[in-house]
Structure formats: C-alpha cells, structure tokens
Amino acid sequence: MRHDSDDEPTVAGIRPTPERRKSGRGRHARRSRVRPWISAVMASSVVLTIGVLAINTFVRPVGLAAADPGSLVLTDAERAAADQASREFARPDPTPSTPALPAVGLLVPPQGGAAQAAAALPATRAPVAGLNQDQMDHAVVIVEVGKRMNLPKRASVVALVTVLQETRLRNLANKRVPQSLDIPNEGVGSDFDSVGLFQQRPSQGWGTAAELMDPATAAGRFYARLAKVPGWEKKSVGDAAQAVQRSAFPNAYAQHQPQAQKIVDAIF
Structure with missing residues (x-):
C-alpha cells in the first residue's frame, strides 16, 4: 500500500533512500548560508574603494592648501607678532586739533583781517578777586576765548578753576621741555612735560610747547575738550x-569756584 507521505520523485522508477534525501538537504543548507557572507564581503569592498577615492579627491588637497606657504593661515607665532604690533601702534590723539588762535589779546579766528584783530584787543581790566595785573590779563583772555567759541558762562568758570589750581594763573615753562624755556614765562615747573597756564602736555597730544604757552591757544584747546565731555x-x-x-x-x-566766579562775573 502507498502513502502520500512516502511519495518522492523517482529517477528511472528508483525511489531515493532516506539517507540520500538527508544528505541532499544538507548540501543545499550549507550553500544558502554561505551566499549572504559573500554578498556582504563584496559590498564592503565596494564601499571601501569609494571611501578611498573620496579621501584622495577631497581631503588631501585641502590639507595641502593649508600647508601652502602662500596661504592666509597664520601660525601661532605670526598671530602673536601681529597682535603685539597692533598694541604698539602709535595712534593719533582722537581730539581734533583746535585751530591756533592769534597771540594773547588777538582773539580772532586765523582768517580774520587786521581790522578784526585790532577790534578784538580786549580792554585792560582792573584786577579783581585778589589777582595781580598779569593774572587778570590771563583771566580776560581765557574768558574771551570761551565767549568767542559760543560757550556758556559756566565753561569760563570751569576753565578758571582749572588754571587757579594748576598754576595760580601763571604761564609756566618746564625745565624738562627745553624749548619752553626760550618762551616768555612767569616761572619754571617740573611736572612731567606740562607747560602753560593749564599745564597741558605736548606728549599727550595737546600741542607743541609754543602753542600751549600761548594763553589763547591753550584756552581754546581746553574748551574743545570740555565741550566733548558728555x-x-x-x-x-x-x-x-x-x-x-x-x-x-x-x-x-x-x-x-568762589574766586573763579567773581572773576568771570567781572569780565563776562
């Protein structure tokens, strides 16, 4: 009697034995397990080849460009040298230079004619608030410069408290500034390189010794900086x-301030 479960294909009517069926199934199983590994190895080889080509094409040229002596990439030493040079760069004084006013008493802009200069000569004022005549003359110049710069009365008071403290309204030379000694003066100081009524320093961008020892010019420089103070x-x-x-x-x-206010009130 034949059973469906025993049906097997035959070759020339010969039925395969159980042993042959078992060995046949083993060979097919081994081949099915090997094929995925072969595919994975081949795929990995392709990916590796593409990666090597990409590195040679893109990464290496970038590295060579960075090593190029003509590139803009600075070394640490070059960057430090550039920073040091920037710190040591001598920058000009940010305050614009005030045009030099004429000598004491000629309180007019440089473009003014002789008639203007003569008209601008301030009348001699009798000393007030304990000043002598030379001090009073300097005070008149300082106040007149402030007026001509259209500054309020308070600016003149600020200027006068400054010169009263710095020099007691005396136009001083400085033994550390030899050229100042050749300019008419009312005493010689030694505070750094400070000169003139306001003790302004040539080394700090205020002007030359000759300019700063001219009372009108010195006053103009003071007012110009005062006006820039917020x-x-x-x-x-x-x-x-x-x-x-x-x-x-x-x-x-x-x-x-009390003495300066009395002086300004007498002149303004």
Missing part, C-alpha cells in the same frame, strides 16, 4: 574740570 554742563564745576584734566587730585578744583 553732560559737562550738569556736572559740578570741579568734576567738569577733572573730566578734562584727569588730575591726581580731582577734588582740588572745587575750592577755587
């Missing part, structure tokens, strides 16, 4: 003076 009009007189002068004794200016 909100100077609302500051105390002493603080406004200190904002320009940057003195080591910032509280010393205020003590001269």
Whole structure:
C-alpha cells in the first residue's frame, strides 16, 4: 500500500533512500548560508574603494592648501607678532586739533583781517578777586576765548578753576621741555612735560610747547575738550574740570569756584 507521505520523485522508477534525501538537504543548507557572507564581503569592498577615492579627491588637497606657504593661515607665532604690533601702534590723539588762535589779546579766528584783530584787543581790566595785573590779563583772555567759541558762562568758570589750581594763573615753562624755556614765562615747573597756564602736555597730544604757552591757544584747546565731555554742563564745576584734566587730585578744583566766579562775573 502507498502513502502520500512516502511519495518522492523517482529517477528511472528508483525511489531515493532516506539517507540520500538527508544528505541532499544538507548540501543545499550549507550553500544558502554561505551566499549572504559573500554578498556582504563584496559590498564592503565596494564601499571601501569609494571611501578611498573620496579621501584622495577631497581631503588631501585641502590639507595641502593649508600647508601652502602662500596661504592666509597664520601660525601661532605670526598671530602673536601681529597682535603685539597692533598694541604698539602709535595712534593719533582722537581730539581734533583746535585751530591756533592769534597771540594773547588777538582773539580772532586765523582768517580774520587786521581790522578784526585790532577790534578784538580786549580792554585792560582792573584786577579783581585778589589777582595781580598779569593774572587778570590771563583771566580776560581765557574768558574771551570761551565767549568767542559760543560757550556758556559756566565753561569760563570751569576753565578758571582749572588754571587757579594748576598754576595760580601763571604761564609756566618746564625745565624738562627745553624749548619752553626760550618762551616768555612767569616761572619754571617740573611736572612731567606740562607747560602753560593749564599745564597741558605736548606728549599727550595737546600741542607743541609754543602753542600751549600761548594763553589763547591753550584756552581754546581746553574748551574743545570740555565741550566733548558728555553732560559737562550738569556736572559740578570741579568734576567738569577733572573730566578734562584727569588730575591726581580731582577734588582740588572745587575750592577755587568762589574766586573763579567773581572773576568771570567781572569780565563776562
């Protein structure tokens, strides 16, 4: 009797034995397990080849460009040298130069004619507030410069408390600035390279010794910087003076305000 479960294909009517069926199934199983590994190895080889080509094409040229002496990439030493050069660069003083006014008494713009100069000569004022005549003459020049620069009366008070503290209204030379000694003066100081009524320093961008020892020019330089101080009009007189002068004794200016106010009131 035949059973469906025993049906097997035959070759020339010969039925395969159980042993042959078993060995046949083993060979097919081994081949099916090997094929995926072969495919994976081939795929990995392709990916590796593409990766090598990409590295040679893109990465290597970039590295060579960075090593090129003509490139813009700086070494650490070059960058440090550039920073040092920038720090040591001597920059000009940011405050624009005030046009030099004529000599004392000729308080007119440089373009003014002789008639203007003559008309601008201030009349001699009798000394007030304990000043002598030379001090009073300097005070008149300082106040007149402020008026001609269209600055308010308070600016003249700030200027006068400054010169009263710095020089007691004396036009000083400085033994450390030899050229200043050849200019008419009322004494010789030695504070750094400070010269003139306001003790302004040539080395700090205020001007030459000759300019700073001209009372009119020195006053113009002072007012120009005062006008650039934000909100100077609302500051105390002493603080406004200190904002320009940057003195080591910032509280010393205020003590001269009563005297400065009397002088300005007599001239303005």
